[in-house]
Amino acid sequence: MRTSNPFLSRWGAARDAAGPADVYARRPVGAAVGGRPADDHLTNPYAPGADTSPRTDRTAVTMDDVIVRTGTTLGTVALTAVLSWLLLPVDEANIGRSYGIAVGAALVAFVLSMIQAFRRTPSPALILGYAAFEGVFLGVLSSTISTYIAPGVVVQAVLGTFAVSASVLVAYRMRWIRVTQRFTGFVAAAATGFLLLLVADLLFSAFGAGNGLGFHSGGLGILFGVIGILLGAAFLALDFRQVEDAVAYGAPREEAWLAAFGLTTTLVWIYLEVLRVLTLFNSDN
Structure with a gap:
């Protein structure tokens, strides 16, 4: 699947x-x-x-490999996000330029992620490039929201992302979440429906309905964001299962980069959805 x-x-x-x-x-x-x-x-x-047994040689991936690569990738996202926040001001005189750079960075990050997704082997350069450009987009977006919509919400969103991730990790380790074929199928179906609704919302917004399907404000927007967070948490559980299996059954060591890539994209998803919910909640109050 x-x-x-x-x-x-x-x-x-x-x-x-x-x-x-x-x-x-x-x-x-x-x-x-x-x-x-x-x-x-x-x-x-x-x-x-x-060979009919798990690999234990030095070419097999270890949990330390996954942790180091994931830390490197997330560190790249965080570094470029902070730099873009500091170096790309979002005041009235510069917001247009900063916004254009952020959109361009998001498009480049998307292209790099698609190239990596269709490669047979992981490319550290592509993965770190994706992380760098994704960080630029997140930095400008976060700065804009913090400046004009909900001051202080970015710190709350970062803490919320950590809280969701830690909760999923604990639930997974305690086996409160069991990643089965049924669980995976449900998550895939739910994510497909979620993405289709996002596309429909964009189309409605672009062709006459300024507020789209209503996912940008009010209780419906908050509900949609909460569903997005839950989906991100479910994908994080799938990531943990994949990492656990890869380590246990001897995936090649280079696949630690692919694990880091998957974990990073999931954590970015969760951050964006937490940011959406907190922004809507703060703006409504």
């Missing part, structure tokens, strides 16, 4: 409730599945050959 998350789309998000070994269990290259020769690169991305 392919998802909008690059890490999930690379390795496949579907899981069986019996455990990750059902998906990543070792078997010889070319072993038959359902009476037909199987392509290990599609059905078992970690298969190194005829």
Whole structure:
């Protein structure tokens, strides 16, 4: 099953409730599945050959690898966000230029993320480039909201993102959240519906209905943002499961960059939705 998350789309998000070994269990290259020769690169991305046990050599990814790469990627986002906040003023004389740079950075970040999503192997340059341009967009957007709409909301949004992430991590580690095939299918369906509503909202806004479907203000906007946060939390649980499986079943070490990419895109999603909810809540009060 392919998802909008690059890490999930690379390795496949579907899981069986019996455990990750059902998906990543070792078997010889070319072993038959359902009476037909199987392509290990599609059905078992970690298969190194005829080895039937998890890899423990130095080329296999470790949790430390994932943590370091994720910290590097998120650090790049944070650094460029702070620099863009400081160097791209959003006062009346410069807001047009800053806004244009932010939109351009968002488009470049999107293009880089799509290129990486369709690559067979992770590219640190693409991933860090995505993080840098995404940080520029987030910095200008956050500065604008903090200056003109809801002062102080950015700090609240950052703390809210940490709170959501920590809560999901605790719930996942305690197995209160069980990432099964049914869970994955539900999240994928819900995310598809959410994105379709976003597209419809943009179209309505562009062709006559200035407020779109009403997701930009009031109780409906807050509700839509809360749904977005819940979806982001669900994708974060999927990310954690993918990282856990990759480490347990010997993914190549370079895939730590892909894990970092997936976690970063999910955390950016959560931050934007938390920022949306807090902005609407503060502006209505």
